[in-house]
Each structure stands twice: as C-alpha cells, then as structure tokens.
Amino acid sequence: MRVLSLQSRALKKNIEAINKPPSIIGNERLEDAYKAYSQKNYISAFQIYRHLAKQGEVIAQFNLGVMYDNGQGITQNDKHAVYCYQKAAEQDYAGAQFKLGWMYANGRGIEQDDKQAMFWYQKTADQGHETAQNNLGWMYESGRGVEQDAEQAVFWYGVAADQGYATAQCNLGWMYLDGKGVEEDDEQAVIWYQKAAEQDYAGAKFKLGWMYANGRGIEQDDKQAVFWYQKTADQGHETAQNNLGWMYANGHDIEQDNKQAVFWYQKAADQGYATAQCNLGWMYANGRAVKQDDDEAVSWYRKAAEQGDETAQKNLTRRGINWKDG
Numbered sequence: 001m002r003v004l005s006l007q008s009r010a011l012k013k014n015i016e017a018i019n020k021p022p023s024i025i026g027n028e029r030l031e032d033a034y035k036a037y038s039q040k041n042y043i044s045a046f047q048i049y050r051h052l053a054k055q056g057e058v059i060a061q062f063n064l065g066v067m068y069d070n071g072q073g074i075t076q077n078d079k080h081a082v083y084c085y086q087k088a089a090e091q092d093y094a095g096a097q098f099k100l101g102w103m104y105a106n107g108r109g110i111e112q113d114d115k116q117a118m119f120w121y122q123k124t125a126d127q128g129h130e131t132a133q134n135n136l137g138w139m140y141e142s143g144r145g146v147e148q149d150a151e152q153a154v155f156w157y158g159v160a161a162d163q164g165y166a167t168a169q170c171n172l173g174w175m176y177l178d179g180k181g182v183e184e185d186d187e188q189a190v191i192w193y194q195k196a197a198e199q200d201y202a203g204a205k206f207k208l209g210w211m212y213a214n215g216r217g218i219e220q221d222d223k224q225a226v227f228w229y230q231k232t233a234d235q236g237h238e239t240a241q242n243n244l245g246w247m248y249a250n251g252h253d254i255e256q257d258n259k260q261a262v263f264w265y266q267k268a269a270d271q272g273y274a275t276a277q278c279n280l281g282w283m284y285a286n287g288r289a290v291k292q293d294d295d296e297a298v299s300w301y302r303k304a305a306e307q308g309d310e311t312a313q314k315n316l317t318r319r320g321i322n323w324k325d326g
Contacts, residue, residue, distance in 0.1 A: 029051075030048075030057070030059060032048055033048035033049050033052070033063070036048065037063075037067075037072075042072040042073030044073075045063075045067070045073060046064070046073030046074050047073075048060075049063050049067065053084065058087075058088050058091040058093045058096075059093075061085075061087045061093075061096070062084065062088040062093055062095055065080075065082075065083075065084030065088065065096065066081070068080040068081035068084060069099070077109075078108045079109040079110070081108075082103050082108070085103065086100060094127045094128075094129050095129075097123050097127075098121070098124040098131060098132045098135075100120045101116075101117045101120030101121040101124060101132065101135070102135070104117040104120065105117035105121075105135070105144070114139070114144040115145045117144070117145055118139055118144075118145035118146050121136045122136060125159075130160040130163045130164075130165040133156045133160035133163075133168065134156070134160040134171065137152070137153045137154070137155070137156035137157040137171060138153070138171070141153035141171075141175075150175070150180040150182075153175065153181050154175050154181035154182045156168075157171045157172040157175060158172055161195070164195075166196040166199040166201035166204065167196070167201065167203075169192045169193075169196035169199075169201070169204065170193060170201055170203050170204040170207065172192045173188075173189040173192035173196070173204065176192065177189040177216070177217075185217075186217030186218075187217040187218070188217075189207075189216070189217050190208070190211050190218045192204075193207045193211065194208060197228065202235045202236075202237045202240075203237075205228050205232040205237075206228070206229070206237050206239060206240045206243075208228045209225045209226075209227070209232065209240065210243070212224040212228065213229075213243070213247075213252075222247065222252040222254070223253045223254070225247065225253075226247050226252070226253065229243050229244040229247065238267075238268040238271040238272075238273040238276065239268070239273065239275075241268035241276065242264065242265060242268040245260070245262070245264030245268070245279060246279065248260040248261040249261035249279075258288045259289045262280065262283050262288070262290055265279045265280040265283065266280060269300065272303075274303070274307035274309040277301075277304035277307075277309070277312070278300070278309050278312040278315070281298070281299070281300030281304065281312065281315065284300065285315075298319065298321065301315050301316050301323070302316065302321075302323055305323035
C-alpha cells in the first residue's frame with residue numbers, strides 16, 4: 001500500500017448566477033429582472049433581460065448569457081450564451097470577457113481556441129478579475145495558447161492570491177513546492193496552502209495534510225495530517241480519503257483501525273481512484289477488517305491495474321493473471 005499526493009487543477013468557472021452590480025440601482029427594469037431571478041421566476045427574468053439586451057443594455061446581455069448557459073427560463077444553449085457574452089464583452093464588461101474566455105478555452109458553444117481564451121482572460125485579468133488572473137496563470141503554466149512560461153504563471157497566480165483567491169493561493173503553493181517559475185520553498189508553499197485551507201479550499205487542505213505528513217516546510221505531525229485529511233475527505237476528495245485510510249491502516253498517530261481504513265479506501269475506490277482500489281484489493285486479499293476474498297481482491301486489483309497502477313499490476317502478475325486481458 002502507498003500514498004499518492006497528486007491533485008488535479010484546471011481552469012475555474014466561477015460565474016453560475018446572474019450579476020447584480022450597483023449600477024442597476026435606479027434602473028427599474030433591471031431591478032425587476034433581478035428580483036424575478038432571485039425568486040426563481042426565471043421565465044419572467046429571461047423575458048426582461050432579453051428585451052433590455054436587444055436595446056444594448058450590457059448587464060442584461062451578460063445576465064441573459066448566464067441564463068442561456070445555465071438553462072434558466074430557456075433551454076440551455078451554449079451558442080446563444082456565447083453570443084450574449086460576446087455582445088457584453090465588446091462593451092468591456094469584465095464578467096462577460098471572463099466567461100467568453102472560458103467558453104473558448106473549453107470549446108463550449110464555439111470552436112475551442114486557446115489563443116482567443118488567452119486574449120479574453122488577459123483583458124479581464126487587467127481589470128483585476130481574480131479568477132481570470134488565476135486562469136491566465138494556468139494557461140501560462142500549461143502552455144495553452146501561449147508559450148509555456150512558469151514565471152508568468154507565478155506572477156498571475158500571485159496577483160490573484162494577493163486578492164485572497166483561494167484557488168490561486170493553492171496553485172501558488174504548488175509552484176513553490178515544485179520550484180516552477182520560482183525557487184523551491186516548502187515553507188512558502190505551506191503559507192499559501194494554509195491561506196487557501198482557511199477558506200475551506202479542499203485541494204489546499206489536502207496538500208496541507210500532505211505537508212504535515214511528510215514534514216515538508218513544517219514540523220512533521222501526523223495528528224495534523226489526519227486532521228486536514230479528515231476535513232478534506234469529508235468533502236469527497238478521493239486522494240484525501242485514500243490517505244486517511246492509509247493513516248488508519250498503519251496507525252500513524254491515530255489508533256490503528258482497519259475498519260476505518262476499509263471505509264475510506266472504499267469511498268475513494270468508488271470514485272475510481274486507482275491507488276485506493278489497489279489498497280482495497282490488498283485488504284480483501286489479506287482479510288483485514290473484511291472477509292478474506294481472493295475474487296474481490298482480484299476485482300479491485302484489476303480496476304486499478306487497468307488505470308495503470310503498477311502495484312496492482314504486479315499483484316495480479318504474481319497470481320498468474322494477465323491484467324491486460326480485461
């Protein structure tokens with residue numbers, strides 16, 4: 001059994017509801033639309049926004065795009081959402097520019113185009129939009145639509161992190177931990193993970209647990225590791241669930257408890273996490289807190305092996321099973 005620490009990071013899409021900026025105060029029709037939307041009277045809100053959007057009202061154009069995006073008051077339609085976002089973006093509306101960038105980046109309602117995504121993220125980031133700044137950093141880090149540049153990634157993550165944006169704080173911690181675009185500094189990584197974890201950001205809480213477990217940038221402390229893994233596992237974070245199971249299985253500054261280990265391995269395995277599937281197979285193979293069952297062990301080993309888990313592949317090979325046969 002072993003613990004892995006990888007986490008996935010991707011572009012963030014943070015606008016799921018319509019916007020109510022101060023500028024709508026005194027605009028009775030916009031206020032009526034927002035009130036209808038707040039009361040979940042989406043059809044009425046949609047009709048008002050559509051009427052105002054045709055007149056060039058930028059907030060209505062943006063909010064109409066959001067309603068098309070979410071399928072509220074109208075059948076969900078990415079192409080119409082893009083059209084509305086484009087209209088508002090051309091009026092320099094930051095939220096619409098961000099959304100347009102996200103649609104280009106993900107090929108939603110328009111042909112996927114990383115360069116266009118970069119263009120709109122840059123315009124939005126320059127206006128101080130923290131999610132756009134984070135996503136711009138991610139584009140630089142991954143080399144999407146622009147030449148890969150870890151230093152620019154660190155710069156934009158830092159700008160967004162300084163605004164208190166938890167995702168960027170976690171990403172910045174990652175850069176310090178890996179020494180990408182900045183000198184490797186585990187203590188700085190811990191600082192940024194801590195900031196994001198205090199905002200209940202699951203990825204940062206997991207990484208903070210990992211830092212405590214491994215004594216990276218902070219004094220090694222299994223109790224603190226369990227604390228943070230537990231908080232993250234409760235949010236459904238599969239790697240934290242696996243790692244928490246491992247802590248219970250091995251009694252690391254916590255009472256050894258194979259039942260709890262199986263419970264958390266199962267949680268992560270059911271989400272398709274290969275390491276947990278392999279670990280759960282081991283528990284069945286050895287009858288730890290479950291009835292010994294070779295067939296069940298092989299079943300979980302096979303699931304993990306098919307995802308490339310080398311330990312599971314070796315366990316099957318030792319049993320004379322060709323995992324490639326499916």
